[in-house]
Amino acid sequence: MENQMQENQNKGSFFQSTTAKMMMVGLLTLVLLIPLEFVKDLISERSQRKQEVTDEVTQLWGKDVLFYGPIMQIPYKTYEEYNVTNPKTKVVTIEKKATISYAYFFPEKLNNTSNVKKNTSLKRGIYNNVVFTANMNFDGHFSKPNFEKLNINEGDLLWDKASIVVKTTNLKSIKSDLKIKLNNQAFSFESKPEDEDAIYGTLVTNTFNYKTLVNNGKIDFNFLMQYNGSNSVKFIPVGKITVVNIDSDWESPSYEGAFAANDTTKIINKKGFHADWKILDINRTFSQQYVDKIPNLNEYSFGAKLIETVNEYQQNERASKYGFLMIGLTFLVFFLIQSISKINIHIFQYTMLGLALIMFYTLLISITEHSSFAFAYLIASASVITMIVLYSISILKNKKFPTFIGLSLVALYTFIFVIIQLENYALLVGSIGLFIILGAVMYFSRKIDWGK
Incomplete structure (x- = not known):
C-alpha cells in the first residue's frame, strides 16, 4: 500500500516538474502549427482570388x-x-x-x-x-x-x-x-x-x-x-x-x-x-x-515591366512564415516567467494564448484587403498584444510580469515587421535578432533548477 502511494506521488511530481511542463508546451506549439497552416491556406486562397480578378480585368482592358x-x-x-x-x-x-x-x-x-x-x-x-x-x-x-x-x-x-x-x-x-x-x-x-x-x-x-x-x-x-x-x-x-x-x-x-x-x-x-x-x-x-x-x-x-513592389498577400505570406517563431518565443517568455515566479500556468491557458497569436494573421489579412499592410499590421498586433496582456494579468495576478510580456511582444512584432520590409538585409537582421534573443533566454534561464 505504501509502495503504491509512493509510486502515485512520484508520478504526480513528474507531471508537475519543469521538464514535463516544458514537454507539454513544446507539444502544444507543434499542435498549433495545424491551425497556422489553415491560415496560410487562407492567404494563398485570397491571393489566388485576386490574381483571377486581375487576369479577368487585364483580359478586358489589355495585357502586355x-x-x-x-x-x-x-x-x-x-x-x-x-x-x-x-x-x-x-x-x-x-x-x-x-x-x-x-x-x-x-x-x-x-x-x-x-x-x-x-x-x-x-x-x-x-x-x-x-x-x-x-x-x-x-x-x-x-x-x-x-x-x-x-x-x-x-x-x-x-x-x-x-x-x-x-x-x-x-x-x-x-x-x-x-x-x-x-x-x-x-x-x-x-x-x-x-x-x-x-x-x-x-x-x-x-x-x-x-x-x-x-x-x-x-x-x-x-x-x-x-x-x-x-x-x-x-x-x-x-x-x-x-x-x-x-x-x-x-x-x-x-x-x-x-x-x-x-x-x-x-x-x-x-x-x-x-x-x-x-x-x-x-x-x-x-x-x-x-x-x-x-x-x-x-x-x-x-523594355520596362511595371510591377507592384508591395504586394499585400506576399507580405502576409511572409508574416505567416514567422508564425512558429512568434508562438514559440511567446510561450518561452511565459514559460520562463512561470519557472522563475513559481506561478502555475495551465496548458489550457497556453492554448488560449496560442490561438490569440494565430488570430493575429486572420486579422492581418482581412484588414490588409481594405487598407495598407502597415496599418493592418499595427491594428492586428496592437489588438493581440492588448488581449494577451489583459489575459496575463488575470493569470499572473500582478502587473509586473504582464508589462514585461507586453513589451516583449511589442519588440517581437516590431522585429518581424522590420524583417518583412527588408529584402537584401532580411537574413542579416533576422540572424542578429535571433542571436540577441537566444542570449536573453540564456541569461534569464541560467538560475532555473531544471531538476525539479
Whole structure:
C-alpha cells in the first residue's frame, strides 16, 4: 500500500516538474502549427482570388504590350519549273509557273518615344487593378532595299505592291486611329488574319508604289499608337539604329529583356521613371532583311515591366512564415516567467494564448484587403498584444510580469515587421535578432533548477 502511494506521488511530481511542463508546451506549439497552416491556406486562397480578378480585368482592358515593326514588305515573283508532255507527239517541254513570295526589310533608323500613364480606376470588388495607357510615337526611315543579299532579281519585283507591316500584341486594345505617313503620304493600317505565330497580331497598310514614293533613296515614316495595357511595355529593335525613350508616372519599374537601359539617363523616383535605350545592329545577331517569313525575334525584346513592389498577400505570406517563431518565443517568455515566479500556468491557458497569436494573421489579412499592410499590421498586433496582456494579468495576478510580456511582444512584432520590409538585409537582421534573443533566454534561464 505504501509502495503504491509512493509510486502515485512520484508520478504526480513528474507531471508537475519543469521538464514535463516544458514537454507539454513544446507539444502544444507543434499542435498549433495545424491551425497556422489553415491560415496560410487562407492567404494563398485570397491571393489566388485576386490574381483571377486581375487576369479577368487585364483580359478586358489589355495585357502586355510587345511591339515589332514597322517592316517594309515587297512582293516578288518566283518561278517553278516543271515538265509538260504533249499527249500526241510525246514531246516533253519545260514550262515555268510564277508564284508570289515576299521580301521583308527592317528600317535603317527607328525612334520611339512612349509615355505610359497608370490607371487606378478599374476596381473590381475589393481589388484595385492597376493598368496603364501607353501613347507611342514612332518615326524613322527605310533605306533602299538590298536585294542582292537575298538573291532576288530586281526585274521580278512588284514595286507597286509594297506595304508596311507591324506585328504587335493587344490588337483589340489599340485605341488610336491606325495611320502611318510615308514621305508625308498617309496610309491606313488594316488587321490581318493571325498566322501560326499566335503571340502577335498583324497590321498591314494598303499597297503603294515604292518607286514613285521613294525620295533620295529613303522613305521616311512616322505614326502614333495608343494602347490600353498592363504589366509591361516591350520592343524589338528592328532598326539598324533603334532609339527608345520611355517616360511614366509609375514609380516601380523593372527593366527587362536582352538590352539594358542607359545608366547615365535612367531616372526612378516617386514621380515615375525615365529610361533610354540605344541599340545598334552590331548589338544583335539578326539580319535587316528576310524572305518568305518574318522571324520570331522575341528573345531580343526589351523594355520596362511595371510591377507592384508591395504586394499585400506576399507580405502576409511572409508574416505567416514567422508564425512558429512568434508562438514559440511567446510561450518561452511565459514559460520562463512561470519557472522563475513559481506561478502555475495551465496548458489550457497556453492554448488560449496560442490561438490569440494565430488570430493575429486572420486579422492581418482581412484588414490588409481594405487598407495598407502597415496599418493592418499595427491594428492586428496592437489588438493581440492588448488581449494577451489583459489575459496575463488575470493569470499572473500582478502587473509586473504582464508589462514585461507586453513589451516583449511589442519588440517581437516590431522585429518581424522590420524583417518583412527588408529584402537584401532580411537574413542579416533576422540572424542578429535571433542571436540577441537566444542570449536573453540564456541569461534569464541560467538560475532555473531544471531538476525539479
